[in-house]
Amino acid sequence: xxxxxxxxxxxxxxxxxxxxxxxxxxxxxxxxxxxxxxxxxxxxxxxxxxxxxxxxxxxxxxxxxxxxxxxxxxxxxxxxxxxxxxxxxxxxxxxxxxxxxxxxxxxxxxxxxxxxxxxxxxxxxxxxxxxxxxxxxxxxxxxxxxxxxxxxxxxxxxxxxxxxxxxxxxxxxx
Numbered sequence: 760x761x762x763x764x765x766x767x768x769x770x771x772x773x774x775x776x777x778x779x780x781x782x783x784x785x786x787x788x789x790x791x792x793x794x795x796x797x798x799x800x801x802x803x804x805x806x807x808x809x810x811x812x813x814x815x816x817x818x819x820x821x822x823x824x825x826x827x828x829x830x831x832x833x834x835x836x837x838x839x840x841x842x843x844x845x846x847x848x849x850x851x852x853x854x855x856x857x858x859x860x861x862x863x864x865x866x867x868x869x870x871x872x873x874x875x876x877x878x879x880x881x882x883x884x885x886x887x888x889x890x891x892x893x894x895x896x897x898x899x900x901x902x903x904x905x906x907x908x909x910x911x912x913x914x915x916x917x918x919x920x921x922x923x924x925x926x927x928x929x930x931x932x933x
Contacts, residue, residue, distance in 0.1 A: 795908035
């Protein structure tokens with residue numbers, strides 16, 4: 760393949776789609792691991808978190824209304840509606856030169872109270888992910904996810920310890 764890659768004229772090659780999907784899953788796993796380790800209100804995702812949070816609250820006042828139900832549980836239908844798409848497009852384009860890979864695909868949890876799962880995940884752009892997750896973190900909406908992620912990490916640690924102990928015991932008896 761010679762020349763510069765033009766995503767506007769590229770064919771939807773299955774291999775390229777798979778690579779994007781793998782990247783999105785890796786990013787989701789990394790974010791979930793961060794949620795386990797860092798109190799959400801202290802988590803910084805970009806150098807522009809303050810600007811992104813402020814812009815999100817101004818551009819989408821319906822997300823800023825307490826008790827923040829529209830931010831806690833995303834409405835995929837609204838996001839994909841003509842009005843939603845147009846508002847998000849303007850928001851996304853304002854970060855074209857500010858955020859690297861601003862329009863790359865990312866996975867986001869529809870409901871901030873639940874973990875990543877097939878029925879709780881949609882595909883959004885990276886800047887939409889930042890806008891929503893930075894807002895959720897700042898407003899305390901990811902506190903439950905933080906606790907769930909911590910518990911998951913602890914379960915995995917205990918399970919690994921048990922497996923290691925079994926291997927050790929098996930080695931010692933042979």
